[in-house]
Amino acid sequence: MNKRLLELIRISNTVGQDTSLVQGGGGNTSVKTDDAKYMYIKASGTALKNMNSKRGWRRLKTAAVQDIFADKSLPKMDVSSRELEVVNRLLRTCEDDVSGKVRPSVESPMHVVLDKCVIHLHAIAAQAYTSAKNGKSEVLKLFKDEQFPPLWVPYANPGFELGHKVFRLVDGYVKKHGRKPSVLFMQKHGVLVASQSADGALELVRKVISRCLAGLGQSEPASRLSATKEQIENCKHNITKALFEKTGRKTNVGFCLNRTVKQFLAAGHPWQMLRAGALTPDEMGFVDSPILWLKNCKYQTVAEKVRTALSKNQALPNSFLVKDIGLFVAAEPALASAVRDIVVASLFIRRNAHNMGGINALSSGQRDFIKNWEAEKFRVQLAANGG
Numbered sequence: 179m180n181k182r183l184l185e186l187i188r189i190s191n192t193v194g195q196d197t198s199l200v201q202g203g204g205g206n207t208s209v210k211t212d213d214a215k216y217m218y219i220k221a222s223g224t225a226l227k228n229m230n231s232k233r234g235w236r237r238l239k240t241a242a243v244q245d246i247f248a249d250k251s252l253p254k255m256d257v258s259s260r261e262l263e264v265v266n267r268l269l270r271t272c273e274d275d276v277s278g279k280v281r282p283s284v285e286s287p288m289h290v291v292l293d294k295c296v297i298h299l300h301a302i303a304a305q306a307y308t309s310a311k312n313g314k315s316e317v318l319k320l321f322k323d324e325q326f327p328p329l330w331v332p333y334a335n336p337g338f339e340l341g342h343k344v345f346r347l348v349d350g351y352v353k354k355h356g357r358k359p360s361v362l363f364m365q366k367h368g369v370l371v372a373s374q375s376a377d378g379a380l381e382l383v384r385k386v387i388s389r390c391l392a393g394l395g396q397s398e399p400a401s402r403l404s405a406t407k408e409q410i411e412n413c414k415h416n417i418t419k420a421l422f423e424k425t426g427r428k429t430n431v432g433f434c435l436n437r438t439v440k441q442f443l444a445a446g447h448p449w450q451m452l453r454a455g456a457l458t459p460d461e462m463g464f465v466d467s468p469i470l471w472l473k474n475c476k477y478q479t480v481a482e483k484v485r486t487a488l489s490k491n492q493a494l495p496n497s498f499l500v501k502d503i504g505l506f507v508a509a510e511p512a513l514a515s516a517v518r519d520i521v522v523a524s525l526f527i528r529r530n531a532h533n534m535g536g537i538n539a540l541s542s543g544q545r546d547f548i549k550n551w552e553a554e555k556f557r558v559q560l561a562a563n564g565g
Contacts, residue, residue: 182209183237185376186218187229189297192380194226199383201523202516203561204300204460205368208289209376214240216273219289222281222553223560236282242271243290247345252338261552264338284553287341291348293358293372295379300460302526303390304369309457309527312535317363320393328386329359333366335547336459336554340367361386366458366540394530403440405433405503413475417498417506420481424494432514434522435504442525443501451528452499454539462545463554464513464520464561466493472500497521516561 186209193199193207205226208219217238220226224234246252246267252260268282283289289296307313307320314330321327329351334343344362351359360382362370369390371382414431421429442448449471456462470483480498487495496517498506505525509517531537540548548554 180211180218182211182216183218183231183235185209185295186220186235187231189295189376189380190220190226190229190234193297193299193383194229197519197523198303199299199301199387200226201300201460201519202464203557204520206283206285206289206298208283208286208296210240210294214294216240217243217286217290219286220283221276222283223557233276233280236272236276236280237274238268238271238282238286238290239273240290243268243286246287246338247342253342257547258550258552261337265553281556284337285341287338288344288370291345291358292370293360294374295376296370296372297379297383298368298370299383300368300458300523301383301387301390302523303387303394304363305366305458305523305527306394306530306534307390308363308365308368309538310531310534310536311538313363313365313531313538316393316534320389321361326355326357326360328361328363331362331364331367333364333544335544335551336367337551340364366538366544368458394533403435403443403502403504405435409475409503413498413500413503413506416475416477416480417508419477420484421494421508423481424484424488429508430511430514431506431508432518433504433506434518436522438522438526439499439505442529443499443504445529445532448499451532451537454528454537456540456545457524457527457531457537458540459548459554460520461524462540462548463558464517465497465524467495467497468492469497469499469521469524470495472498475500475503499525513558513561 186207190207203223203225206220208217210217217240218235221234221236228234268286307317317328329347331344331347334340348358360372371379373379373382410433417431418429452469452471455468467487472479484495496508507514507518528537
């Protein structure tokens with residue numbers, strides 16, 4: 179097996195095991211060959227932790243990927259047509275023995291302009307900054323001692339727009355600093371590190387996350403909240419009943435009460451931090467409907483909250499945060515763990531972004547793009563089918 183592919187699998191499996199770094203099928207990785215002719219990159223919608231020699235990656239011709247940026251007709255196309263065109267062009271850049279229509283990451287164009295080994299993470303410690311109103315200034319303060327500071331990337335819609343923005347900003351960074359950036363903080367998209375070696379990239383991940391956590395300060399001690407088995411089962415029953423009333427189907431409901439959930443419930447006015455709406459494309463794609471706050475878990479309360487959400491043309495709720503009890507997630511078994519991990523990540527990000535000048539959630543226009551983005555629907559459907 180190619181040595182660079184082995185490196186891709188190693189860095190992917192290493193970061194993919196940690197849900198504080200990536201959740202579900204989120205995040206992506208790449209490694210270029212020594213001659214830079216090819217780039218091995220994670221396949222769209224697959225989980226980093228599941229990548230192996232047989233699945234979860236594609237090999238692209240780097241020059242062909244770079245040509246996507248050279249085509250001046252793409253920015254002029256309507257959004258839907260352009261995004262599908264980019265997906266098809268990326269497929270045509272593939273040169274490997276992978277069977278089936280396994281797509282390379284839609285962020286391949288962003289990877290191709292950076293150093294040899296690239297790791298893009300939806301790390302909660304970094305996203306606390308990228309989803310905060312004062313995030314950019316806090317990041318610059320956090321890394322003020324670095325000779326080559328991180329590159330801050332203002333929000334762009336995922337896909338071609340984000341890749342094109344990174345392409346331009348990296349070019350500007352090189353002109354200013356004489357080298358490519360090693361760390362990029364991308365507003366509402368997470369953090370990206372790039373290095374000339376796999377070990378160097380992993381070390382950068384550890385360094386950046388450690389510094390981000392230190393900048394967030396000492397976390398408040400988790401409350402001693404503990405729900406009884408009877409309370410948990412009662413909530414599950416009432417949520418299942420309320421959802422059945424709307425769908426006619428019995429939905430699997432899981433429960434979570436970890437340190438992050440306890441800290442969020444113990445914070446002042448937790449319901450206010452939920453009002454901001456989805457924070458990231460992943461949350462928009464997998465959670466879709468707002469995380470519902472319940473003062474109690476009586477059937478009437480749950481049913482009314484569900485009815486209200488649907489009356490606002492929101493998707494069927496799948497995440498319920500119950501005061502003094504914990505988090506409940508209603509989802510099909512194949513998606514349940516991804517939804518739970520993304521919601522728990524969102525709670526951590528919201529609490530810390532709130533303490534950093536306020537939460538900067540996705541705008542209505544940004545949410546509409548993701549809702550209609552074919553690539554996101556593809557990722558979610560792939561996860562629902564077991565990846």
